[in-house]
Each structure stands twice: as C-alpha cells, then as structure tokens.
Amino acid sequence: MTSRNLAYLSNYAIYSAMVLYTIAFFAHAIEVSFSVRDTATENKTSFDFSRTERSGRIGTAMMILGFLFLFAGVILRGASAHRVPWGNMYEFSITGALAFSGAYLFALFKYKLRWLGLPVSIAVLLTLGTAITVLYRPSAPLVPALKSTWLAIHVSAAIISGGVFLLANTIAATYLILDRMEERGGRNEWAKKLPSLEALDQLSYRLVAFVFPLWTFAVIAGAIWAESAWGRYWGWDPKETWAFITWVAYAAYLHARVTAGWRGRKAAWLCLFAGSTFLFNYIYVNIWGTGRHTYSGL
C-alpha cells in the first residue's frame, strides 16, 4: 500500500474514533443526566439505575473501541511516513489523546472510575477535533534534527507522562468540585455514585507519583538528545524551561504530600497548577513560542 493510502486510512481511523468517542460522550452524559433530572425534584425517589447502568456500559465499550481506532490511526500515520508518528503537532496531539484515553482505560481497569468517562471523552474529542481541523498537516518525512532514536524514547515518555498528568488533573478537579458540593450541604444525587473524597485524593497522588519518574526520564532523555543534536544538553530553550517548571511543580507537589503532609484541597490545587504548566508548555510554547522545539508544523 502506498504512503498516501496509509495516510488516508489513518485519517479514516481518526474520524471513526471521533464518532465512537462522541457516542461514548452521549452515553456517559445520559448516565449522569438521568440521575440529575431525578434529583431536581426532591420528592421523586425512584431512580432507574439499571437504565443508566446500561448506558454507562455502552460508554465504556465505546471508549475501548475508540481507543483501538485511535491506536490504529496513530500507527497508520507512522507507517505512512515510515517513522514514529511524532513529527508535528497534529501527530503529537493524536498520540497525546491516545495516551490520555489509554491512561483512563488503564485506571478504569484498576479502580472504579467509569464516571470519569464524561470529562475524558470531552477532552479527547476536543483534542482530536482541534488536531484534525487546525493542526492537520500532510504526512511527510522528518527533518534531519528529528532523525534519531531519541525521538521514539523522548517523545513517547513525554506523551505518556502528559496523558497521566492530565488524568490526575481531571481527578483533582473532580475532587475540588465534589469538595465544594459537600461543603454546601452534600452531594447531588448523581455525584453520590462517585468515589469518596479520600479515594480521589489518593488516586491523583498515586498517578503523579507513578509517572513522575517517567517525566524525569523524559526531560533527561531530551537533554541527552539535545546534546547530540544541538551541542548542549541544557540551553533554557522555552520548551526546556517549561519542562523544568513542570518538573519543579510536581516535585513540590510530591514533597508537599510526603513531607509536609498536604492533603485534600490544597494538594488538589497544587496538582492542577502543575498540570497547567504542562498544558501551557504544550500549547503556548509549541504554537507561539520561539526556540528550537518548533516542530508544530504550523
């Protein structure tokens, strides 16, 4: 099959994944909103959980299918250019969405997290939508600076870390919303199905602690690569600077929890702050920033 055919096939896979994520989104939305409608009138106590349960299951099934199609799309994109699919921002974004939904499915496998499907499917849809409309570039070979084994190592580590960081962020945000709700006199009916505050707090911490070494590795791998490509291992390029800031922010988060005993609200805010430095790096530095990490193709 020719490169062009593979690239088209990749696009079809991405579009299909978007359709599947949209179905997942509606399924999760129905799951949540059915309970909400019933709580609006307080005397109504008959919840039809079996119906929302089915909707939730459909959502999860669609999330898995969407993940598979997205995975195929990323692989085909790489195959069409005979390289790893991380050459420009379109490719970073579809792989990032893949890592994010992969992190969700992985966590779903271990914990009761189905409720996260709604925010996750929205985030994935927005990312893919932006990628395919604004960021899309035709499949092309790599520029010489990117031709290195370190591309596969450095970028995959960074993307996986990013996916998990953002999942931890989603959970921390949920923590803050539920915390507010409880403070104002208790959770809404639909929110009662969500895990306890402590469980959310622990989960976001564990995700960060789990992936922080990987992020450290991503930064170091980048430094090793920079040394062989650009003649210095650290040059305070905007991307490097923000990677360092993200690292510092998460280091502070881990210290705050382990040494200073931060829990709950304060920790969740710090987690959100750290995650937003990552997003800033991805969006601002890639598109408007200067420096040597200008591979967005925009």
Place this chain on the structure above:
Amino acid sequence: MRTALILLLMLGLASIPGSLFPQRNQNPMKVRDFVTANPTLSHWLDKIGIFDVYSSAWFSAIYILLFISLIGCVLPRTFEHLKAIGKKPPLTPKYLDRMEGFSELDRSTDGALDAAEKWLKKKRFRVRREELSISAEKGYSRETGNLLFHLSLIMILFAVAAGGLFGSKGEAILNVGDHFINTPTSYDNITFAKFQKEGDMVPFSLRILDFKATYDVTTSAPTDYTLKVAAANPIGSKEVLKTIKVNSPLTYGSTKVYLQANGYSPVVAVRDKSGKLVFEGPVTFLPQDGNLTSIGAIKLPDMSPQIGMVASFLPTADRSPKRGAFSAFPEVLDPRLLVSVWMGNLGLDNGTPQSVYRVDTSKMQRIGLKALSLGQIYDFGEGTLTFEGYKSWVNLQIVDDPGKMYALVGAILAILGLLTSLFTRQRRIWIKIEGRVQIAGLAKNGIPGLDEELSSLKKALEE
C-alpha cells in the same frame, strides 16, 4: 528541607521570564528587534537582566542558595542514614492497640514469637527480638533512594557549574574544500569559560570533503544532511574519513564537532577595466528562507573607486509578478546570481565593524543591475564579474564541555534513586505477648498494602 523546596520553586518561577522575553545567548537578533520596538521599557528590563535571565545575578543567587541548602539538608541526613543501617529497629511501643491494623490472634502464645520471627525473616524484614515482643522493619531503601536522588541532584548542579567554568564553545563557517585547524584564530567566534586555558584545545584538523543535503520534493523540507570530512588528530597525523550528521557529531573526548547550519557560497571572479583579476573565490551567502534564497555582499575595497555588490543567490530560480525573483527549491537546479553594483565609498575605514553580508550603500551610487546564470560574465563598466560556480558551506559548532559526563551520570543515578524511593514501601510490624498474641503495624506516609501484609502474617500464625 522547606528552604530547599522554596528555593526550587523560586528557581522555577525565576526561569519563566526567560521563556517569554527573547534571550541574548539564544537569539541576539530578536533582542535587538525587541529593544528597537520598546526602547524605554527595554532600558529598565535590561537593567534587571531580563534579556540574560540565566546568567543574571538574581538567577545565579537562587541557584547557588539552592545548592548550599540542598547540601546542608542532604549531607546530615546521609550520615544519619549510614549510621542507622547497622542498627536494629526501634523498640516495640508500649500499647499496640493504638497502632494501625491492631488485632489479637486466635492461637496460643507458645512459640508465637518464633513463628513470627521466621515469617518476618523470610520476608526480609529486619527483626529485633525482645523477651515478649518483636519489632520488625522493612523498606530502608526508601530513604537510601531518596538520598541518592538528592545527592545526584547536587552532582548535576556541580556538573552544570563545571561546564560554566571550564570548556569552550565556538563556531566556524567553512566552504567545501576548506581546511580547518582547531586553534582560536580559525574560528569565526569562540568563547572560553573562566578557567579554561586557550592552549588546551584538542589539536585536530578537518578538511571539508563533501556536503550533501537532500530535500522533500513536495514540501522543500530537508530530509538529510551529510558532511564528509578528513580528520587528523593530532594535526599532521594520518587523516581519517569521518561523517558528521545532525544527530551524530564528531567526538574527541569532551570536545564535539556539530553540524549546525548550511548554505551556499557562489564562486565569483572580479576583474578591473584592464582585465586584471581583483578577486576570485567563494563568498558565503546567508540563507533567508526554506528554499535557500540567500543574500550576501561582494566588497572590493581595493578597486578605485571602491565597488560593492549587493547580491542574492537563488539555487532554483523562479519568478512571480508578486515576489519578483525567488528560489523555488533548496537544491541547485537552475542557479542565478542577482547583483546590484554600487560605486563609491564602502565605509570600511572608519573603524565600525560591518556585516560581511551587507553593503553600506549610504555613500555609494548604483551603477548596474543584473541576473547572471552559471558561467555568465557581466560587464558593469568599472570591470567584469564572472559567476563561476557555487560551493556549499557548513557552520560547525565546536563545543568542549568537560562537565557533561558528570551531569549524565548524575541524571542516571537520580532516576534510579527516584524509582527506589517512590516504589519502596517502608513499614513496621510488631508482635507482642500481652496475655494473648497481639500484632500491629505502621506504614510510612500511609502507603497502602500494610493491611494485606498484616492479615497474611495473621493467617500464617493462626494456622
């Protein structure tokens, strides 16, 4: 500990302005543009070092304080930990029922401690056996990893400092065919670190044999750069054929030669009215876009009157009504040399340095304009210009950083330490005979898994 953490956060915050404002050491041109656009603001920004954040006094101050604080924090803890390694776990607390996972076992007290000791030792706990109790602890490597991580950070900081105090960094633009000898005078620019002796450079020489660039035909994006050199180290020894690519520099110890940029040098010959050769050779032109439309200057101060040529080189010439002449592809397929010839005073004598790529035409007048194809001769009245050919040039960056090996070792140790400390669970388990057999435990930082461990001990003892 807290101080170090605050300093680390401050270092993070302090590095932000450097990513938002242009930096002199990265892009001096951008700084100049910014200063021209905002003169008053820039005056004040410059005073607080906004254009040189990473070498400014305040940034260094945070960096050095962090350094001191880390050492002051980690060294005492290391000694404490080393002392603790040979020690037994602390004594069993008086009242176990206040600890986590407390339970009383359903078995006789006889032989309970022996059985528990056997179980704990099999699970590689450190065991302190007293007459009526056992105190056991596991997971000391958590602190070992933690300390290793922080000591490695100190090592990285040292390595970065070493890179700033020793070593050198320079650039040289060389045409294919040129011979480069690694001495300070061969460079276009070179900076030495504070304690680096200029005589300590690796005595190698390079002959640029061939440079090949390939491009994607549809996007003009480069797909490969390959530089072939004949290298001799030391100078005068037998030359060895070496290939330098973007991701694979030429290495001599801590000195590396990187391929950083490339472009074209048109080869021209200029003769005066009498036909005497005034100049012949390649002139380095500066690429302006992805298709290597390049600009340059040919200055002839020895002709009288002086002649200056403002020129552009188009590797693959094309024309459009909007843009005029431009290059349509970065490889040389249909080259043109566009010149405008100026006569008068080049302004080279007043001492102010001039760009080699531009002509100061303020005291000159234009006498001719021409687009030359390969081999063409142009008579501009005061003499002739021949477009003889072209050569590729490469910009080599030659860096000596003796600190980087230490930084790498530090980074690897840091990761190992981090993994050890984050994935080791430190916990204590106690067994006590107090009428019945009691067990309880304590997990550092509330790490999960203790309950499972206690219940499996319980099961083992109750069998």
